[in-house]
Amino acid sequence: MLNKNYLLLVFLFPLLFGVLVGILLIDPVVANPSETKVGQITLNESNTASAFSNTENLLISIPENKLEEVIEKEEKADFKFNAVGLQYEGNVPENSNLEFYLQVEDGEWQLMPMMEPATEQGEELKATDLxxxxxxxxxYKIVLRRNSTSDKSPVISNVKVTYLNTTFGPKGERSSALGQRSAQSSKFVISREDWGADESYRFWGPEYAEPKKFVIHHTAGGNGGDDPAATMRAIYYWHAVALGWGDVGYNYLLDSEGNVYEGRYGGNNVIGAHVYNEVKNINYNKGTIGISIMGCYDDNNCPTLNKFNKKIKNSLTTLIAKKSKALNIKPKGQSVLFDVKTPNIVGHKDLDYTTCPGNRIYKKMKRIRIQAKKKYSNNTYAWRGKMEDNTIRTAYLGDWKQEVTVSYKNTGTRTWKKEKTYLKVYNDDKEDVSKFKNRSWKDKYGKFEFNEKSVPPGETATFTFTINTPKKPDLYNNIFKVFINKSPINKSKTMVTTRVDKTPK
Structure with a gap:
């Protein structure tokens, strides 16, 4: 006779085996949907011994009687990649030059644009754009040149090529759809969560300063293509981890379709890492908002040249107009920041020694200021609000009591304070007492305070109160208005129509 435990084991084994196989077959990408795969190639004595004039310190320089030194190497990656960047230590003296080239598969050699310093922490490792x-x-190919043999040679070391696969995560189609919806809704910026930011990479805590200017950049790399979310994740890893900035350097980024992405973590007024003048030792990050256009827009210094199209320009000027209203910055104005008076919308090159954002964007700066000012002027109100949502049902039975919430977005330029802001409810346009009045209302029109302590521009106020439906079946129009200091704020008047049905006996 078989042991009961044995029979139980025989019965359970196929089931347990099936579960185990199922676990093993699960794609690891599903478990970690925004994983960034990272590979690295280090230039060292073993893979290019002849390149080093000083093998002990692994220094690369031009031989004594030569004007040029070229180092070229082919490598096989450990996995498929979608982005590549290069870093090194060293310096390039006057009358000399250093260039890095990359060739992917059997494509063309592409000159890698150098990144400018973006923080005051003094990065030892210099880098190219992705x-x-x-x-x-x-x-990869490294080219060192000098004008004459009497000139000093560039001396570099610790050369690293980093390749990334950031395609695991929210796809570009999802981000594009979000961006298209943002044109008709309050969600204008695609959040870090939506583009798949791995917050474990972030280690630089948010710091804040009141912005006075907008600085326009280009990423000098890909324009987002079919998967701009993957481009965002690559830039994020490159800035936060590889370069040691602890987060995305830019406050906002735009792809080729005009979608706007949240860059640096921390919300309004957070200080980025996008413009530091190393020569003057001035950190222009404090007091500026960095906005970068995905792609490369310089006729003389781009691996792939992109077009600064109408979609990008429209979203860029809309973003600037929105932020200008909230921060009381005049888009066509000028102001002093640290040592220099410049327009309030500038290119990176206006504050540092660089060609960024490229001549194709820079020549449009005047037009960008004009369009941003036009959008700013068309909709600038100190006190302005818009009903975003409410929980009032479209139909009720008569004599029905319910607690409801009405939400208003502050679309003006001033902060709403709790003690001076309230919501009133009227019956139709005659502004009679609402038929939905409840005994708990402290005023015949309600006069409800919002739930929050204060509501800055761009944020939402919620008003919660109780209504009582009338007994008579009919269609009723309730008018809602938000008041500041006894005056209704612009655009806050909203009508909500509700049907009241006869209560069954």
Whole structure:
């Protein structure tokens, strides 16, 4: 006779085996939907011994009697990648030059644009911008030049090529749809969560300063292509981890379709890492909002040249107008920031020694200021609000009591204070007492305070109160208005129509 435990084991084994196999077959990408795969190639003595004039310190320089030194190497990656960047230590003296080139698969050699310093922490490792190409193999080429043999040679070391696969996560189609919806809704900016930011990479805590200017950049890399969310994740890793900035350097980024992405974590007025003048030792990050356009827009210094199209320009000027209203910045004005008086909307090159944001964007700066001012002027109100939502049902039975919430967004330029702001409810346009009045109302029109302590521009106020439906079946129009200091604020008047049905006996 078989042991009962044995029979139980025989019965359970196939079931347990099936569960185990199912677990093993699960794609790891599902478990970690925004995983960034990282690979690295280090230039060292073993893979290019002839390149080093000083093998002990692994220094690369031009031989004594030469004007040029070229180092070229082909490598196979450990996985498919979609972005590549390069870092090094060293310096480039006057009358000399250093260039890095990358070739992905059998494509063309592409000159890698150098990144400018973005923080005052004094990065030892210098870096190129990311190149966005798909592949599994690459060649890199380092070219050192000087004008004459009497000139000093560039001396570099610790050369690293980093390749990334950031395609695991929210896809570009999702982000594009969000961006399109934002044109008709209050959600204008695609959040970090929506583009798949891995918050474990972030280690630089938010710091804050009141912005006075907008600084326009280009990423000098890919324009987002078919998967701008993957481009965002690559830029995030490159800035936060590889460069050690602890987060995305820019406050906002735009893709080729005009979608706007949240960059640096921390919300309004957070200080970014996008413009630091190393020569003057001035940190222009304090007091500026960094907005970067995905892609490369310089006729003389781009791996792939992109077009600064109408979609980008429209979203850029809308973003600037919205932020200008909230921060009381005049888009066509000028102001002093640290040592220099400049327009309130500038290119990176206006504050640092760089070609960023590229001549194709920079030549449009005057037009950008004009369009931003026009949008700013068309909709600038100190006190302005818009009903965003309410929990009032479209139909009720007569003599019905319910607690409801009405939400208003502050679309003006001033903060709403609790003690001076209230919501009133009227019956129809005659502004009679509402037929939905409840005994708990402290005023015949309600005069409800919002739930929050204060509501800054761009934020939402919620008013919660109780209504009582009338007994008579009919269609009723309730008019809602928000008041500041006894005066109704612009655009807050909203009609909500409700049907009241006869209560069954």
């Amino acid at each position: 190149l966005f190409e798909n592949g599994e193999s690459l060649k």
